[in-house]
Amino acid sequence: xxxxxxxxxxxxxxxxxxxxxxxxxxxxxxxxxxxxxxxxxxxxxxxxxxxxxxxxxxxxxxxxxxxxxxxxxxxxxxxxxxxxxxxxxxxxxxxxxxxxxxxxxxxxxx
Amino acid sequence: xxxxxxxxxxxxxxxxxxxxxxxxxxxxxxxxxxxxxxxxxxxxxxxxxxxxxxxxxxxxxxxxxxxxxxxxxxxxxxxxxxxxxxxxxxxxxxxxxxxxxxxxxxxxxxxxx
Numbered sequence: 388x389x390x391x392x393x394x395x396x397x398x399x400x401x402x403x404x405x406x407x408x409x410x411x412x413x414x415x416x417x418x419x420x421x422x423x424x425x426x427x428x429x430x431x432x433x434x435x436x437x438x439x440x441x442x443x444x445x446x447x448x449x450x451x452x453x454x455x456x457x458x459x460x461x462x463x464x465x466x467x468x469x470x471x472x473x474x475x476x477x478x479x480x481x482x483x484x485x486x487x488x489x490x491x492x493x494x495x496x497x
Numbered sequence: 498x499x500x501x502x503x504x505x506x507x508x509x510x511x512x513x514x515x516x517x518x519x520x521x522x523x524x525x526x527x528x529x530x531x532x533x534x535x536x537x538x539x540x541x542x543x544x545x546x547x548x549x550x551x552x553x554x555x556x557x558x559x560x561x562x563x564x565x566x567x568x569x570x571x572x573x574x575x576x577x578x579x580x581x582x583x584x585x586x587x588x589x590x591x592x593x594x595x596x597x598x599x600x601x602x603x604x605x606x607x608x609x610x
Binding site: 478 | 501528530532538539540541542545552553555588590595596597598599600601602603604606
């Protein structure tokens with residue numbers, strides 16, 4: 388059964404303090420790994436898709452990387468506006484649905 | 498930037514009643530989805546829709562649920578005979594192509610009392 392586990396559940400950083408969020412997955416044939424940002428009471432906002440091990444993508448202070456078992460979302464010099472819950476999801480080769488992890492709640496203090 | 502629009506933003510209904518949640522996907526998108534998120538839990542898949550038919554559905558999506566694309570712009574989720582445990586945030590999403598990142602709407606918070 389496909390599974391996605393994110394760690395830590397919550398992360399508190401000072402502004403400018405870089406860190407990484409982890410997403411470990413078990414899937415029968417990975418078609419894609421997706422990172423989303425979710426603000427309270429809102430829908431997930433698409434950040435990145437990674438399709439194969441070794442792939443990396445960047446957007447502003449965020450960089451996502453992928454191996455055969457996990458993905459990392461690196462946050463460089465975060466700002467308070469980066470505070471949100473970051474969700475990881477995978478899609479397997481059996482269909483189109485996304486399987487989400489429980490998320491990492493990031494809080495960045497000024 | 499194009500958006501997925503969901504209405505209403507909040508719906509309160511009595512147990513046993515039927516509700517229809519409405520979504521307007523992005524106009525050039527071809528793949529449509531419904532997900533839900535019970536408070537404090539993971540986002541979970543309900544159903545995907547392509548070419549005017551259901552392409553995949555989860556175990557949650559039983560006979561109580563149905564989806565429809567009544568015209569060229571709307572995509573609806575109907576929940577019949579609502580139960581307390583149907584209370585959740587329901588998200589509509591769409592994507593331009595298969596295996597692209599979805600665009601999610603802001604959700605409808607359904608409260609069953």
